[in-house]
Structures are given as structure tokens and as C-alpha cells.
Amino acid sequence: MKVNICHLYPDILNLYGDSGNILCMTHRLKERNIDFSVTPVSVGSSIDFSAFDLFFIGGGQDFEQKLLLDDLKSTGKAVGIIDAVENNKVFLCICGGFQMMGKYYVAPDGQKSDFLGAVDFYTLGGKKRMTGNYIFDCTEENGGHRIVGFENHAGKTYLGKNVAPLGKIVCGYGNNGEDKTEGVRYKNLFGTYCHGPLLPKNPGLCDEILLTAIKQKDSSFTLSPIDDTLENMAHDAAVKMFLK
Amino acid sequence: MKVCFYMRDFLATALCKATRTALRITKRGGTALPGRLAMKVSPEILKKLGKDVEVLLVTGTNGKTTSARMLEQAFVDTDKSYFSNKSGSNLIQGITSDFAVNTTFFGKSNKKYAVIECDEAASKEVIRLVKPKVILVTNVFRDQLDRFGEITHTLENIYTGLSNAPDATICLNADCSLTSSLAKRLPNKICFYGVDVPLYEKPAQEVSDALHCIECKNEYKYTYKTYGHLGGFYCENCGYKRQKCNVSVCDVLEQTPDYSRVIMNCNGEKNEVKINLPAGYNIYNAAGSIAALTAMGFSFDEAKSAIENFECGFGRMEKFDLGDKDMRMILIKNPAGCNQVLNYISSFDDKFAFALCINDKIADGTDISWLYDVDFEKLTSFGDRLSNIYISGSRCYDMALRLKYAGISEDKMKILPDFDELIGALTSQSCPVVIVPTYTAMLEFRSKLLKKLGGKEFWR
Numbered sequence: 001m002k003v004n005i006c007h008l009y010p011d012i013l014n015l016y017g018d019s020g021n022i023l024c025m026t027h028r029l030k031e032r033n034i035d036f037s038v039t040p041v042s043v044g045s046s047i048d049f050s051a052f053d054l055f056f057i058g059g060g061q062d063f064e065q066k067l068l069l070d071d072l073k074s075t076g077k078a079v080g081i082i083d084a085v086e087n088n089k090v091f092l093c094i095c096g097g098f099q100m101m102g103k104y105y106v107a108p109d110g111q112k113s114d115f116l117g118a119v120d121f122y123t124l125g126g127k128k129r130m131t132g133n134y135i136f137d138c139t140e141e142n143g144g145h146r147i148v149g150f151e152n153h154a155g156k157t158y159l160g161k162n163v164a165p166l167g168k169i170v171c172g173y174g175n176n177g178e179d180k181t182e183g184v185r186y187k188n189l190f191g192t193y194c195h196g197p198l199l200p201k202n203p204g205l206c207d208e209i210l211l212t213a214i215k216q217k218d219s220s221f222t223l224s225p226i227d228d229t230l231e232n233m234a235h236d237a238a239v240k241m242f243l244k
Numbered sequence: 245m246k247v248c249f250y251m252r253d254f255l256a257t258a259l260c261k262a263t264r265t266a267l268r269i270t271k272r273g274g275t276a277l278p279g280r281l282a283m284k285v286s287p288e289i290l291k292k293l294g295k296d297v298e299v300l301l302v303t304g305t306n307g308k309t310t311s312a313r314m315l316e317q318a319f320v321d322t323d324k325s326y327f328s329n330k331s332g333s334n335l336i337q338g339i340t341s342d343f344a345v346n347t348t349f350f351g352k353s354n355k356k357y358a359v360i361e362c363d364e365a366a367s368k369e370v371i372r373l374v375k376p377k378v379i380l381v382t383n384v385f386r387d388q389l390d391r392f393g394e395i396t397h398t399l400e401n402i403y404t405g406l407s408n409a410p411d412a413t414i415c416l417n418a419d420c421s422l423t424s425s426l427a428k429r430l431p432n433k434i435c436f437y438g439v440d441v442p443l444y445e446k447p448a449q450e451v452s453d454a455l456h457c458i459e460c461k462n463e464y465k466y467t468y469k470t471y472g473h474l475g476g477f478y479c480e481n482c483g484y485k486r487q488k489c490n491v492s493v494c495d496v497l498e499q500t501p502d503y504s505r506v507i508m509n510c511n512g513e514k515n516e517v518k519i520n521l522p523a524g525y526n527i528y529n530a531a532g533s534i535a536a537l538t539a540m541g542f543s544f545d546e547a548k549s550a551i552e553n554f555e556c557g558f559g560r561m562e563k564f565d566l567g568d569k570d571m572r573m574i575l576i577k578n579p580a581g582c583n584q585v586l587n588y589i590s591s592f593d594d595k596f597a598f599a600l601c602i603n604d605k606i607a608d609g610t611d612i613s614w615l616y617d618v619d620f621e622k623l624t625s626f627g628d629r630l631s632n633i634y635i636s637g638s639r640c641y642d643m644a645l646r647l648k649y650a651g652i653s654e655d656k657m658k659i660l661p662d663f664d665e666l667i668g669a670l671t672s673q674s675c676p677v678v679i680v681p682t683y684t685a686m687l688e689f690r691s692k693l694l695k696k697l698g699g700k701e702f703w704r
């Protein structure tokens with residue numbers, strides 16, 4: 001078994017330590033002696049989507065957003081991503097990467113930008129930034145894990161009628177500070193506003209995502225348990241500090 | 245424009261002085277409250293208090309405090325009448341409080357000059373109110389993204405501040421494409437400073453905070469790099485590039501664990517300067533300080549002397565004598581600073597113990613994701629030189645987890661959340677210690693350590 005990970009725009013969408021999610025995934029694969037590869041793909045390159053099992057996109061600045069949207073169109077990555085999502089490829093998208101998967105974004109001044117449209121949701125740029133440590137519980141479909149992390153976004157995301165969230169907010173803002181949804185789970189696309197980074201102290205969700213990718217190739221595969229003492233200590237200490 | 249001192253300004257000043265004295269007497273050491281109360285009574289009180297004072301202000305992401313100590317030394321050495329916001333409070337409340345202390349009840353300044361360290365976001369208002377004569381901008385890096393959101397926001401905060409002082413001479417880091425982009429947006433007299441040569445043989449692997457040209461978004465190329473995104477950058481597309489410097493380090497003669505020796509080029513004249521603190525980022529602080537001091541009217545010799553004699557700020561490469569060995573305390577706040585600490589300790593020849601204290605209060609940055617932008621993997625190349633790694637602070641488990649992913653064996657890590665226990669463990673080491681805390685961890689640990697060893701509280 002080999003898990004081939006594609007890290008999209010690692011040089012630009014790297015603002016909040018999100019590459020730590022790649023570190024976590026590769027660490028947990030290594031511990032189980034599962035072979036893997038991580039391929040960075042950035043501006044100017046196209047992707048052979050069939051060569052990868054898991055795609056990761058982190059968060060970044062508004063400054064580079066137009067550059068990215070132009071690149072996604074011109075290199076064919078946009079069309080490829082939409083197809084890959086529909087064909088159940090696994091995506092993990094954080095913050096800016098998550099927003100980009102939606103249909104559009106409306107800035108506070110009213111200017112509308114078309115995004116990829118891979119998933120039915122949209123984002124409205126708010127004036128107030130939603131920042132702080134937060135906790136959400138993944139839905140049953142996503143393993144029911146309690147997730148603790150940090151959110152930092154002005155965008156308010158509203159999911160389409162038939163689109164499920166990744167989880168429900170326990171404390172904090174989540175997608176929009178209104179409907180208590182956090183993130184999105186559409187086919188095998190996991191989207192979230194969660195930094196921290198997301199996966200290191202939420203190992204259950206990491207394994208959930210890895211297994212989803214692995215099962216596309218071998219549906220009977222299981223992940224053996226590994227030593228998560230430190231992960232759980234970090235998780236529990238954070239939940240204790242931030243649960244309100 | 246005449247600045248008048250009214251009754252409410254008198255009351256504000258009096259209230260500020262009284263509160264501050266009360267806090268000192270009760271040994272509370274607060275710096276923000278006096279200023280905050282004064283501003284409630286007279287919102288623009290800082291403008292009134294600063295009208296007679298010639299201000300040298302330093303802002304930017306990293307290096308403010310160390311630069312302020314370098315700058316201050318020149319005033320001390322030449323016996324000038326000055327004050328500085330030494331208490332480390334660099335927001336408007338603390339700065340207001342420090343101005344009030346150095347002004348009479350009727351608004352006349354007791355001191356001719358002030359050296360002010362100012363937070364990047366606070367610089368928007370502070371610069372407008374005190375109208376500095378010289379402003380030194382150190383650099384712009386990702387830092388406290390829970391406060392600033394994005395790196396460009398930090399830059400815009402600084403721009404807004406600078407645009408409120410059109411008569412100031414502004415010293416900009418030419419090697420920082422973000423900082424030096426301010427030059428063409430401002431009418432001010434600009435003095436560029438920088439480092440002309442690379443600083444490290446094997447620098448830490450770093451994320452870049454300025455990958456794409458700020459003008460046209462094309463990817464920058466470099467003739468050489470020093471650290472982070474700093475160096476001889478240029479854009480092939482639009483031509484934006486590193487400017488020629490008025491003050492620059494044109495050669496690095498020696499970098500030791502305690503100091504650096506460089507050749508400094510100041511407006512064409514080259515001289516050897518010994519910088520009284522080690523590490524590459526202090527070479528930048530020295531170049532910037534010499535630029536700012538000469539712009540302020542000091543001679544090159546006076547500026548050079550300041551760099552050679554200054555005392556570090558609290559926790560900024562500060563040395564503690566533990567009897568049979570030293571402890572070096574180096575404050576960290578963001579990936580760039582922490583990577584430079586790793587670059588610095590990689591130059592040690594002898595065995596040392598390492599301690600990381602990570603808090604997440606507001607002054608530390610509440611989002612500790614930044615730990616994953618630091619090249620802690622570098623620690624695995626230290627071999628036996630690194631004896632033990634102690635981990636403390638409110639986010640010690642997150643730090644330990646980061647090190648686990650960096651490849652550090654859990655046997656080498658000792659997690660001690662309690663600072664008293666940590667002090668016990670560190671003081672019983674037989675080898676030198678390097679302790680690397682975030683801001684509030686630094687204050688708390690330092691205070692406990694000094695109680696044990698005997699020394700000054702930070703606000704005295």
C-alpha cells in the first residue's frame with residue numbers, strides 16, 4: 001500500500017503552520033510502515049489527478065488569492081479538482097483553501113469573485129474577524145471526533161441545502177458564527193477553518209482521512225493503533241483550557 | 245500648529261502619575277493602566293505630552309527591543325537628557341504612561357529626547373501623536389496572525405503610522421522587500437540599511453513571508469539570502485529590487501556565541517564594529533540602529549560605541565550567571581525569530597541543555613500553529629551536543645508534539661509545565677543552558693529565576 005499525497009501551493013498557502021498537517025499524516029503512515037509520497041505542486045504546473053490519493057490545500061493571504069485563481073484556471077487544475085472531488089478523491093482543505101472550493105466569495109465592498117465551485121457553498125467577507133481557540137464535534141459520518149483548534153477568518157461560509165458540515169460547533173464561531181456548522185464534508189472532500197494545525201492533536205480525524213484515501217484502493221484495509229499518548233495529552237489539555 | 249495644554253490634560257497627567265506611583269508602591273508593576281486612565285480623561289494626551297520631545301521611534305516585527313537598547317546606549321554615553329519606554333510596554337497606553345512620568349503636571353517635558361519602541365499596530369496612532377524625528381523600521385515577518393490576520397495587514401499598519409509623520413527621516417531595511425516597499429509610498433527622507441552578504445552556512449529551512457513581488461506578484465529571485473525572505477531580492481518582471489544602502493554590513497569577520505564582528509559601511513566610510521550580542525539578526529539590529537542614530541544627529545563613532553557597549557533587553561539574549569555555568573535566555577515570538585535562534589545555537593561547539601517555554605496569552609500570540617513554521621527538525625542534527633530538551637509553558641504538550649513530529653525522541657524530552665520545577669531542573673544542569681520562552685513565559689520565568697538568584701524586576 002502506498003499513499004500518494006499532493007500538496008497544493010505549499011509555498012504560498014502556508015500562512016498558519018498548516019504544513020503541520022502533512023507532517024502528521026506522513027508520521028502516522030510511517031508508524032504503520034505504510035509507504036507514501038508527498039508531491040508539491042504550485043503555480044504554473046498541472047496535475048495528473050489519477051496519480052494521487054489525497055490532496056492538501058492550506059490557508060494563505062488575500063494578497064495571493066487572485067494569483068491562485070488565475071493559475072487554477074490557466075493550468076487546468078480547476079477543472080481537474082472539480083472532477084477529482086466528484087470522483088471521490090480525498091481532499092483536505094484548510095481556511096483559504098476551503099473557501100476556494102466553494103462557488104463564490106463576496107468581499108465587504110460587494111465585489112464578487114467566482115471560486116472553483118467544486119462544492120455548493122459560498123462565503124461572504126465579514127467586517128469582524130472570527131478568531132480564537134474553538135472546539136467542534138465531527139458528525140457521526142466523520143467519526144464523531146471532538147476537534148480542538150484555532151480559527152482565524154473574516155469570511156462567513158454558508159453551506160448549500162444538501163451539503164453536510166464536517167462538524168457542529170461546541171464553542172467558537174465555525175463557518176459563519178450563526179448556524180453552528182463547522183467546515184464541510186462533501187463526498188471525500190474535508191474542508192474546515194481549523195488551524196492549530198488541525199491534525200496533530202486530533203489524531204482520530206487524521207486516521208479517518210487517511211483511511212478514507214486508503215479504502216479507495218483497498219476497501220478492507222485497517223489502520224493499526226499507534227502510540228497516541230502525547231497526541232491525546234495535547235488534545236485533552238487544549239480541550240480543558242478552551243471548553244466553555 | 246500650537247498644541248495647548250488644557251485642564252483635562254492636567255487631570256489626565258496627574259491621574260497617570262498617581263496611578264503609576266500607586267502601582268509601584270503596591271509592587272504591581274502595571275504599565276498599561278495609568279496610560280489607559282489618562283486617555284479616558286484626555287484622548288489625545290500623548291500629543292500634548294510629546295510636543296517638546298524629540299522622538300526616535302522603532303517599530304517592526306522583530307528586533308524592536310534590542311534595537312531600542314542599542315539606540316538608547318548612544319544617549320546614555322553622550323549624557324543626553326532622554327527617556328525610553330524601558331518597561332517593555334510598547335502599546336499606546338504604556339507609551340502614554342512613560343511620557344506622563346517624564347512631563348511636569350503642566351505638560352512641560354523634563355527630558356529633551358525619547359527612544360520609543362512601538363508595536364506595529366500601535367504605531368498608527370502613536371506616530372501621529374508624537375511626530376518622531378526619526379523612525380526605524382526593522383522588518384516585517386509573519387507574527388501574531390491572531391492579531392494581524394495577514395502579513396500585509398502588519399505592513400499596512402506600519403504604512404498608516406509612517407504616513408502621519410511626513411517630516412520624519414525613515415530608516416528602512418533594504419533587504420526586506422515588504423519594509424522597503426514603503427519607500428515609494430512616502431514623501432519622507434529615506435535612509436536604507438542592510439546586510440550585503442549571506443550570514444549562515446547552513447541556514448534553517450524557512451517559509452518565506454514574501455515570495456511574490458509586492459508590485460506585480462511575480463516570484464522574487466535572489467542574488468543572496470541572509471534569512472527568511474531577507475537578502476538581495478529582485479523581480480525580473482517589474483524591476484523592483486533591493487535598494488543601495490546608506491548604511492550596510494559589507495563583511496562579517498566573526499560570529500561567536502557571544503558577539504559578532506563586522507565591517508560597517510556608513511555613507512561610504514568603512515569601519516570595524518563589534519556587536520555586543522551574537523546572532524545574525526542582531527547584525528541587522530546594529531545596522532538599523534547605526535542608520536537611525538546617524539539620522540538623529542549622532543556621529544558614526546558615537547553610534548559604533550553604542551553598538552559595542554549596549555545592554556540587551558530582558559530576555560533578549562540575556563545571560564544569567566548560575567554559578568558554574570551560564571543560562572542564555574532568548575525570547576521568541578514568531579517563526580523567523582525562532583529559526584534565527586536555531587541558527588545561532590547550531591554554532592555552539594560544546595554540549596548544552598535546551599528549554600522551550602511556550603505560552604499562548606495575548607502577548608505571546610494566541611494561535612500556536614506558528615510552531616509548525618519553525619524548522620525544529622534542525623535540532624536532530626545537533627547529536628550529542630544537545631543534552632536534554634525541557635518543555636514548559638501553558639502549551640507544553642503542543643510543543644512536545646511538534647518536537648515528536650520533528651524527529652526528536654520522546655526520551656530526550658522532559659515536559660515540566662511548572663516553572664519552579666523547570667528552574668530546579670535547569671539550575672542543576674552541569675552544562676550551559678539556552679532557554680527560549682515566548683513573551684509572557686519570559687516575564688514569569690525571569691521573575692521567578694531572579695527571585696532565586698536576586699536581580700531587578702522588569703518594570704524597575
